[in-house]
Every structure is written in structure tokens, then in C-alpha cells.
Amino acid sequence: MYFSKALSYGIIVFTLLFLIQCGVDHNPEFTENAPEQNFDISTVIEVHSGTMPLVISAPHGGTLSPSPIPDRSCPNITTVRDRNTTELAYDMSEQLYKKYGVRPYIVSALISRRKIDLNRDLYLATCGNRIAMDVWHEYHRQIEVAIDAAVEEFGKVVFIDLHGHGHAVQRLELGYLLSKSELYDSYQDENVAEELGEKSSFRNLLSINEDVHFYDLMFAKDAFGTLMEKSGFPSVPSLDDPFPHSSEGYFNGGYNTRRYTSEEYPEVFGLQIEANFEGVRDSDINRMEFSIAFADAVMQMINRYITDEI
Numbered sequence: 032m033y034f035s036k037a038l039s040y041g042i043i044v045f046t047l048l049f050l051i052q053c054g055v056d057h058n059p060e061f062t063e064n065a066p067e068q069n070f071d072i073s074t075v076i077e078v079h080s081g082t083m084p085l086v087i088s089a090p091h092g093g094t095l096s097p098s099p100i101p102d103r104s105c106p107n108i109t110t111v112r113d114r115n116t117t118e119l120a121y122d123m124s125e126q127l128y129k130k131y132g133v134r135p136y137i138v139s140a141l142i143s144r145r146k147i148d149l150n151r152d153l154y155l156a157t158c159g160n161r162i163a164m165d166v167w168h169e170y171h172r173q174i175e176v177a178i179d180a181a182v183e184e185f186g187k188v189v190f191i192d193l194h195g196h197g198h199a200v201q202r203l204e205l206g207y208l209l210s211k212s213e214l215y216d217s218y219q220d221e222n223v224a225e226e227l228g229e230k231s232s233f234r235n236l237l238s239i240n241e242d243v244h245f246y247d248l249m250f251a252k253d254a255f256g257t258l259m260e261k262s263g264f265p266s267v268p269s270l271d272d273p274f275p276h277s278s279e280g281y282f283n284g285g286y287n288t289r290r291y292t293s294e295e296y297p298e299v300f301g302l303q304i305e306a307n308f309e310g311v312r313d314s315d316i317n318r319m320e321f322s323i324a325f326a327d328a329v330m331q332m333i334n335r336y337i338t339d340e341i
């Protein structure tokens with residue numbers, strides 16, 4: 032009696048184990064999320080080493096849709112592509128090289144944002160997919176490698192996260208991690224600007240160099256935005272367009288800008304550039320003209336705050 036009861040328990044346990052095992056093998060979700068040993072991450076990220084203290088990341092211009100990574104489907108994701116921003120990063124490099132003989136470090140995504148968002152924290156970026164997580168780690172590792180190399184050679188580095196926006200007003204939206212109302216408050220009062228600068232993407236520069244004032248970085252005649260504006264590329268914030276109005280669209284900087292200009296990277300400062308489409312990204316000639324203006328403006332920033340030997 033005892034033996035046959037034990038035997039039937041044994042059969043039940045064995046059957047359950049068997050079913051669980053089969054369930055695991057045939058669960059499509061598990062298969063989808065299993066590590067893919069053969070996936071070559073270098074096919075979806077492009078990296079160029081540089082010769083100047085500038086690191087450009089272009090996370091949203093990719094078009095590749097590798098089948099081992101499913102389209103993301105978790106809540107609160109954005110999948111729209113920032114058209115021609117990868118090309119724009121290379122044009123910026125080309126113009127820097129033509130005029131100044133130097134090249135920025137570039138880390139760009141070739142993979143579509145439907146698969147991974149390389150300007151979000153790990154979970155939102157990947158929705159938990161294991162291969163996508165490997166891609167995310169590699170993208171950020173490459174940015175860190177670039178930052179380390181530039182810091183070793185030049186001491187400090189400018190980080191730019193490059194995007195394209197679809198807002199109505201055709202101007203560059205320069206993101207310094209301050210909101211529309213914080214930019215407004217900074218413009219009204221230089222003391223407020225000084226305080227808000229401490230939480231901006233220029234915070235590390237401000238703590239390295241006490242002679243630099245946040246108000247000037249945003250609104251002066253030689254602020255980055257003002258220089259771009261003077262070259263024919265309207266920008267906010269800048270001398271003539273100091274803050275976006277409350278009803279206007281404005282991106283003030285995402286995950287990458289926050290991360291790489293934080294106190295964790297004390298030699299890094301920079302901004303997010305959200306380029307409008309018309310007049311900047313819409314043709315080869317406009318991309319080139321934008322890149323010429325960018326090269327002059329960014330070199331001015333580098334010559335003043337990092338090294339005048341370039």
C-alpha cells in the first residue's frame with residue numbers, strides 16, 4: 032500500500048517536472064529572451080575614434096531591424112526615428128576635419144528605435160530583452176571608452192547627444208537639462224541663472240571654472256546657441272530666442288545628456304541638440320551648411336574651455 036502510494040506520487044512529480052520542462056522549451060517568450068550567442072553587436076552600433084575633446088552620440092537615427100531582437104512592446108515607449116541624424120553626425124565630423132583637421136568621437140546607432148531606445152534607462156530602452164540589453168551596455172561602454180580617451184588626452188570633454196525633433200517651430204532645441212520655465216527664470220535674473228546652472232548639463236564646467244557664468248553660456252553674444260543663430264540656424268536658448276514659450280514644444284535633454292554630464296563624469300559637460308528637419312536635416316547641402324556652422328561654434332567652446340591648441 033505504502034509503496035504504491037509513493038509510486039503514484041513519484042509518477043505525479045515526474046509528470047509535473049516533464050510538463051514544466053516541456054513548457055519551458057516551448058514557451059515562445061522564453062525563447063525570444065534567451066541570450067543569442069551568435070548575435071554580432073558590432074553590426075548595430077557604429078563607432079569612430081576621434082582626435083579632439085568632443086564625443087557625439089546619435090542614438091535615434093538607425094534603420095536596421097535584426098530579427099533576433101523583437102520590436103519593443105512595453106508601456107511608455109517612443110519608436111519614432113530621428114531621420115538623417117546619423118548622417119548629420121558624420122557631416123559634422125567631415126566639416127570639423129576640413130576646417131580644423133580634427134575629428135570627434137562618434138557613437139551612433141544603426142539599429143532601429145523600434146528595437147531599442149539608446150537614450151533611455153535600461154528597462155525602457157530594451158523592455159527587458161536580453162540581446163537588446165547587451166546592445167545597450169555596449170553602446171554606453173563605447174561612449175565611456177570615448178570619454179576616457181578624450182579626457183586622458185585633453186583633460187575635459189564636450190558631450191553632445193544628437194537628435195531630431197518634429198515640433199512646429201523650425202529651430203534647434205538645445206537641451207541643458209533645464210525646463211522652459213527654468214530657462215525663463217534664468218533669463219530674468221543672472222543670480223537665478225547661477226543657481227540653476229548647478230543642475231544643468233554645464234554643471235561640471237561651472238564647478239571646474241569659477242569664471243564661467245551660466246547666464247553667458249545660455250544668452251551671451253558668444254553662447255553656442257547665439258553663434259548657431261548668427262550663422263543662420265535659429266536656436267533656443269540664444270540671445271535672440273532665450274526661452275521657449277509655454278505652449279511651444281521643447282526637449283531639454285534625455286537620459287544620455289543627464290548621465291554623461293552628471294557628477295559621475297566630472298570632466299564632461301555638454302548638451303543635447305534636437306535639430307529641426309527643414310533647413311538642417313532635409314538635404315545634403317543643408318546638412319553640410321549646418322555642419323560648417325556647428326564646427327565653428329563647437330570649436331569656439333572647446334578653444335575657450337578646454338584647449339586652444341586645436
Ligand SMILES: [Zn+2]
Pocket residue numbers: 091113193194195
Ligand atoms: Zn531622438
